[in-house]
Amino acid sequence: MENALSIVIVEQDTERAEQIVDALASAGLGTIEVLTQRGTLAARIKAINPDVVLIDVSDPSRDTLEELTLAADPMTRPVAMFVDHDDAGLARSAIEAGVSAYVVDGLSAKRLRPILDAAITRFNMFGRLRKELEQSKRALEERKVIDRAKGILMKARGVDEEEAYALLRRTAMDQGRKVADVAQGLVTAAGLLS
């Protein structure tokens, strides 16, 4: 591929990195290397000397890449900058999706766009997946707490499960709180008393 670009992805989450690699590879966008280690980031990027570096916005190592923007010697340091200055819209949507790109000076926004578009799509998709996972984890956690609280009530007051749950709900409604919060309070209190 004549126009192949060398792309580095800095991403500690290997699953997310794989998704981005897949997206870029299927679009035929060049050779891709993934860096997952934070240490020696600047040195390794210098050694690879890529055309584009994609990094998760939530990664604190982004500041290390900023060092590359202080190009003392363009031969040893890729002159890098945050996407293309002329395309604020692209930069903004990248930031909102959670990805930022450092590109070698002179690489046009036109060539960068498909790479960023692919990365942005994957970042958004992964973000949604993660949110779903968090939500369902929380729902499970809450259910567990409610079950424990029910158990405590059944034992302490000699009631059946249905009545124990009704008691939790009534209390929650009376106090304007969530059932899970009331249950958590009960579990904590029981833990302290036992």
Place this chain on the structure above:
Amino acid sequence: MTSISIGYVPLLDAAPLIIAQEMGFAREEGLDLILKAAPSWSSVRDMLNFGAVDAAHMLAPLPIASALDLGAGTAPFCAVSVLSMNGTVIGVSNAIAEKLQAGGHDFGFEDASAAGTALIAATPVPLRIGVPFPFSMHAELLIYWLSALGLPAPQNVDIRTVPPSSMADALAADEIDAFCVGEPWGSLVVEQEVGHLLLPCSAIWQSFPEKVLAMRTGWAEENPVLCGKLIRSLVKAAAWLAKPTSPTLTAEMLSRPDYLNLSWDILERALTGHLVISPRGERRNIPDFLAFHRGAATFPWRSQAEWIGLQLARRTGLDRVQSMKAASKVFRPDIYRAALDGSGMDVPGASSRVEGALSHPTAVASAFGQITLTADRFFDGRVFDPSTPE
């Protein structure tokens, strides 16, 4: 109630923003501060640049570097007030600390010449030092300090950008010999037993602007009322932070998971100026270690901006006069003054001064005649007069 979004990096010196919101100083001005934590300074800069936030907690040199076209950025920024003075530390790896002790250094924590000379003698050239960001007072003060002691950067000093959260790892992995970082990260290095603190940066320059409240210049000029409300609520928060009873509650509040998510006792060290400097638990007491309000700390002096502009020009090879001129326009005492006008809070009479000239606290002309500036000497005794900078 008007909502205003502010980007910040979870550090102790973000306290004025957090306190303004938590203690109701913002509410008194009719503001609801939406504080957005960012993982890196480049993120904060980009959030502000692309309008994801209205204002930001920023390293004092960052908006000036942007004005000099160093690093990325499109929108011009201005600094409408200083959020904190001092509050950073220099530390070394355990291996270097041992060498320093063997060489007879006492870790006295006061004498920057003695500490610097000992450090230079104990480490190979180039000395590798980690800082959080290329455009920061950390980098500027290190370069100023080591150059004055005969170790000029970049030939002899390798200043590397290391995220504060990775500083301990970088020390442990022998990627750096020393570091300069804001609290609580210095204390955390000690807590993790991978390094010793050597010097507070206030031993290099007694009163330096560390973080500023930055805005897009266009936004600040188009929203003078909102901007004024924000500045006033932050200055009030700073005054509250300066009360002797505040550190305990501040440490407690900032320790919450929403903010710094660290144990309060580590945060309290810097707030009270009682730092633990070694894994063995040795302590040092530093008055004014992190100042929010004393000595007109919140006032954005043009001369401070010019000092930073000159340092940036020196190390990047830019024209010095042009750079100082461009830097001077970034700090906005005029906006600060307009915000405090009629508020009952005092402001200095001048907008520029000779930096480094005060060896002890000095009363200066002000609107109400009540401002005492803190001592602001450079460790080498030099002064910076913006009208004759060289």
